[in-house]
Amino acid sequence: MDWQQWFARWEAMQNCYVPYRMHRFDLMLRLPDLPVDDRIHILDLGCGLGSVAFHALGRYPSASVVAVDWNPVLLDMGRRMAEARHEQRIRFVRADIREAEWWREYEEAFDLVLSANALHWLNAEHLAETYRRVHRALKPGGWFMNSDHIASDYPETQARYRQLLKAHQRAALSTDNADDWDGFWQALSQELGQHDLLAQYDAAEIWEGSDDGQPRQFHLDTLRACGFRQVEFHWQEMGEAIIGARK
Ligand SMILES: C[S@@+](CC[C@H](N)C(=O)[O-])C[C@H]1O[C@@H](n2cnc3c(N)ncnc32)[C@H](O)[C@@H]1O
Numbered sequence: 214m215d216w217q218q219w220f221a222r223w224e225a226m227q228n229c230y231v232p233y234r235m236h237r238f239d240l241m242l243r244l245p246d247l248p249v250d251d252r253i254h255i256l257d258l259g260c261g262l263g264s265v266a267f268h269a270l271g272r273y274p275s276a277s278v279v280a281v282d283w284n285p286v287l288l289d290m291g292r293r294m295a296e297a298r299h300e301q302r303i304r305f306v307r308a309d310i311r312e313a314e315w316w317r318e319y320e321e322a323f324d325l326v327l328s329a330n331a332l333h334w335l336n337a338e339h340l341a342e343t344y345r346r347v348h349r350a351l352k353p354g355g356w357f358m359n360s361d362h363i364a365s366d367y368p369e370t371q372a373r374y375r376q377l378l379k380a381h382q383r384a385a386l387s388t389d390n391a392d393d394w395d396g397f398w399q400a401l402s403q404e405l406g407q408h409d410l411l412a413q414y415d416a417a418e419i420w421e422g423s424d425d426g427q428p429r430q431f432h433l434d435t436l437r438a439c440g441f442r443q444v445e446f447h448w449q450e451m452g453e454a455i456i457g458a459r460k
Contacts, residue, residue: 216297219290219401223262226392229385231330232378232453237360238268240448240455241327245356249273253324256350257281258310258343259331263291266303269327278303279319281310286414309419311339319350326350326357333362333426334419340427341435344458348439351460357441362426363454371425374452425452432456 228234247253252275257266260280269278280303282288288305295303308315326347332340347357365371386393392400398411429446433456436444441458448455 214293214404216290216293219404220262220294220297222392222400223290223397224264225389226394226397227264227330229389229391230382230394232381232385232450234329237448237453237455238265238329241265241329241358241360242269242272244358244447244455244457245325247273247324247356250275251324252276254322255279256319256323256326256347258326258328258347259334260291260305261287261331262294263303263305265327265329266291267294267298267300269325270300270302276302279306279323280304281306281308281315283307283309283419284414284417286410286417310343311335313346316346316350321350321352323350324352324355326355328358329360331361332359332422333424334422336421336423337427337431339421344435345439348441348458348460353460355460357436357458357460358447358455359432359457360448360453360455362424362452363432363446363449363456364423364425364428364452366428366430371428371452375425377451378453429454 249272253273255269255276255278257263257278257280260266260282263280266278266280270276285307288307291305335343351357365374402408402410433444436458441460443459445457446454447457
């Protein structure tokens with residue numbers, strides 16, 4: 214089983230659904246002015262297969278990453294990918310971001326907290342709680358970079374963003390020669406001889422959020438209320454954005 218090839222196939226599929234995904238990963242890593250050779254500690258929240266985490270390890274050779282997700286199917290693929298790359302700087306942790314317990318180990322533990330396309334899975338209350346926990350988990354001066362769906366404050370504008378995002382995804386899937394979501398799982402299930410893989414993924418899903426994400430102003434107000442001293446949008450294209458916050 215060539216996990217590096219399956220990882221690449223997953224990335225190609227995700228890149229069709231999430232506009233400018235690689236550019237956004239790159240920005241999240243380049244904007245914080247952390248010395249690249251330092252032993253920096255990174256948290257990847259809602260890591261999936263660890264796509265952002267692996268990118269971060271490419272930029273910071275002495276870093277270590279804690280990559281957290283709830284879905285065991287994705288975590289298993291991430292661990293196999295780490296094995297295939299002989300990558301020991303990443304630790305995959307199965308945890309629900311909403312649970313207080315696992316965060317306790319990480320008071321002021323991280324220089325950088327990253328999250329990509331994941332926090333819109335939480336409802337507004339849990340997102341606000343997560344932002345408070347991220348603040349506590351960062352060292353003073355630490356950086357938080359969240360790349361996600363972030364809705365317009367105006368519902369009519371957001372409705373148009375949604376239509377345009379769907380059109381972007383359809384066009385990307387038809388031109389990039391990538392699997393769509395169902396196609397990817399069918400192909401992987403076939404290769405593994407495990408026909409219920411997507412069902413296993415679905416069974417572990419803990420979705421409670423909004424496809425559009427919370428509105429822009431919600432993020433600014435909530436992050437500022439946590440005590441972050443610098444909160445700003447670094448990049449935005451319609452309902453897609455990177456919001457950064459510095460402790
Ligand atoms: C669309 S995927 C993004 C994965 C990865 N960050 C990427 O950019 O490719 C969203 C991930 O968030 C995870 N997630 C959602 N809610 C979660 C929660 N409450 N606790 C832990 N993980 C969660 C899901 O399991 C899923 O893997």
